[in-house]
Amino acid sequence: MSKKVFQKTKAPSLTRRLLTGLGVVVVAGGAGLGLYLSTLDTETFRAPIEQSFKDKTGRTLKLAGPIGWSFSLSDGISLSLADISLGNPAWASRADMARIGKAKLDLALLPLLDKKIDVKAFELVDADIQLETGKGGAANWDFSTATAQQPATTAAAPSASAGKSGAPVAINIQQARITDSRLGLRDENGKVSVFDVPDLTLSVTSKGINLHFNGTLSGIKTELDLNGGTLETFFGESWPFTLEALVDKIKLEATGTLGQQGKKIALASLNVLSGSSNLSGKLDVALGGTRPSLRGEIKSSYLDPADFALPPASEGETGQEGSAAEAQKQGPAPAGGGRMFSREKIDFSGLKAADVDLSLALDKVIMGATDLEKVEGKLTLKGGKLLVQPFAATIGGALAQGDLSLDASASTAQLIASFKTNDMDFSQLFKMGGMESFISGKSSIDISLSSYGQSAYDFAAHANGTVDALMDRGEISQSVMSEVGSGLLQIFAPGVGSISKPGVNCMAARYVITNGLMDTKGLLIDTDMTTVASKGSINLPEETLGLSLFTRPKGLGLGSMIPPMQVAGTLSQPKFTLDATSAVQKITGLITNGSVGSGDQSGVPTLVQVAGKNTCAATLDAPQTAAPTTASPLLPDSAKNAADVVKETGSKLLKGLFGK
Secondary structure (H helix, E strand, O other), X not given: OHHHHHHHHHHHHHHHHHHHHHHHHHHHHHHHHHHHHHHXXXXXXXXXXXXXXXXHHOOOEEEOOOOEXXXXXXXXXXXXXXXXXXXXXXXXXXXXXXXXXXXXXXXXXXXXXXXXXXXXXXXXXXXXEEEEEOHHHOEOOOOHHHHHOOOHHHOOOOOOOHHHOOOOOEEEEOEEEEEEEEEEEEOOOOOEEEEEEEEEEEEEOOOOEEEEEEEEEOOEEEEEEEEEOOHHHOOOOOEEEEEEXXXXXXXXXXXXXXXXXXXXXXXXXXXXXEOOEEEEEEEEEEOOOOOOEEEEEEEEOOEOHHHHOOOOOOXXXXXXXXXXXXXXXXXXXXXXXXXXXXXXXXXXXXXXXXXXEEEEEEEEEEEOOEEEEEEEEEEEEEOOEEEEEEEEEEEOOEEEEEEEXXXXXXXXXXXXXXXXXXXXXXXXXXXXXXXXXXXXXXXXXXXXXEEEEOEHHHHHHOOXXXXXXXXXXXXXXXXHHHHHOOOHHHHHOOOOOOOOXXXXXEEEEEEEEEOOEEEEEEEEEEEOOEEEEEXXXXXXXXXXEEEEEEEEEOOOOHHXXXXXXXXXXXXXXXXXXXXXXXXXXHHHHHHHOOEOOXXXXXXXXXXXXXXXXXXXXXXXXOOOOOOOOEOOOOOOOOOOOHHHHHHHHHHHHHHHHHOO
């Protein structure tokens, strides 16, 4: 019995001894390797590493700082480098693609035996990296191009078994950190977006990935937190993630999946908040193909574009197209402060950057001084061709419908637009343009427009279309009209006295736009006190006015001698002057024989009443010559020195009417 017991206990003791001895050998070997690495002169590897990198990629690599090694079985291998520079291809905008102050890499030892690279920690400090895209899609981060350009004699032919050498090396990252660094993205047009990175941390666990970024994007403060699935599934068919971001004052939250090796992003939930505004929806983003594409739906209960305004973006380094030095080469900005239509070329490149298919449902949108409600539309963009159709919105309680087509696929953009509404307050049209209208009332408006060009000035100069507006009943604002031009109120409502809002009985306005010239084909406004007609045109590209307002008062007395008013000047600074010659003729006629003039002389047709039709529109459709208006002469025909009397009386009357 004792012998058997002795034999059973002896075997484990021997195994334990063997394992202990093997452990001693491994530790001793590891310690010996560690001692060898610690005493290794790394300077002997500097030049071969730099030369090998240049031979394989055609790029320069400079390891100017010290190279450090450390090794242990528990901590693995640690490599540190300092003062590193990586050269750019010849076509790039600067000599170096990257300049790095310090880099440190910690690798686990045992996984290397199984063809696994386990990065325990990676750290980058004081790095300046610029990724560039050149003409034809060349990229400075693509190192395969340089290898392919090597002469055929220097490249070893691949062996037949090269593709059967075994499974690829697996890479696992536990933690990475970038501090006090900068990343620039430069497109083929020279535009640079800059990420300042005070702190970026990537942590990888068995549960998933966490990425935290705190820094600036083109000078705009940005914070980002990304939580996703495991690293092993990152390039799979569906990698789930949640994203929270704060860009200046704009807060974004999204939940979705990443698929097709990062080429497809499906956002099942998107919420954006800024100020009082909000956006939500679902989006699918595809990054493969000729251009990125975006499809989905966007909703909002309140949207004010001002809430999403960001501070001006700062540009990249000097020597790039966005720099101040380059701006000086291009010369000063186009002249014409205060102009509505700038000659500055419009950059339509953004319309060619992606394809978009969006459905819009917005409860309320702030547009200038007015609001759009119940906005619904379909927005599509493909290859630089933008189409908004159909489009509908409620403006001032009235439904407005329209569509817009902007084709920017060629060097000269083509524009076609239409806008139609019934029962909308006429003043709302002016409010959308940031102006205040002196006439308000329910109106029907129909606008059709086509044009082409490269600037707002071009679009104005090549504009063609029609503008029609009708109003059945409205009001005149004395305060606004008085601010617009001295004496203008007397044209529409002379002698109103204490009446705060004189009435408008009807209005009809018809304009035809031909190559930027907006001709009056009929403008008639009938107020409680006068009927006013207009002739002339507006030069849109030059923004000049050439209009005449003709008035026929409805009562006799001083108002009967209102002369025509000339409207000149510019759209931003109109000038209103009285036709003095016509004024004297009218006064002379009234004083001598009581005639104010025939319809041809007054320029105002007699109103035509048609049942069920706007009176001003009916009059323009069937114009008639106005009957002469007479009044009792102020002086008998036998009055002496009539010319002097006319001159003196006319002067007094004009001063009384217009403060002249």
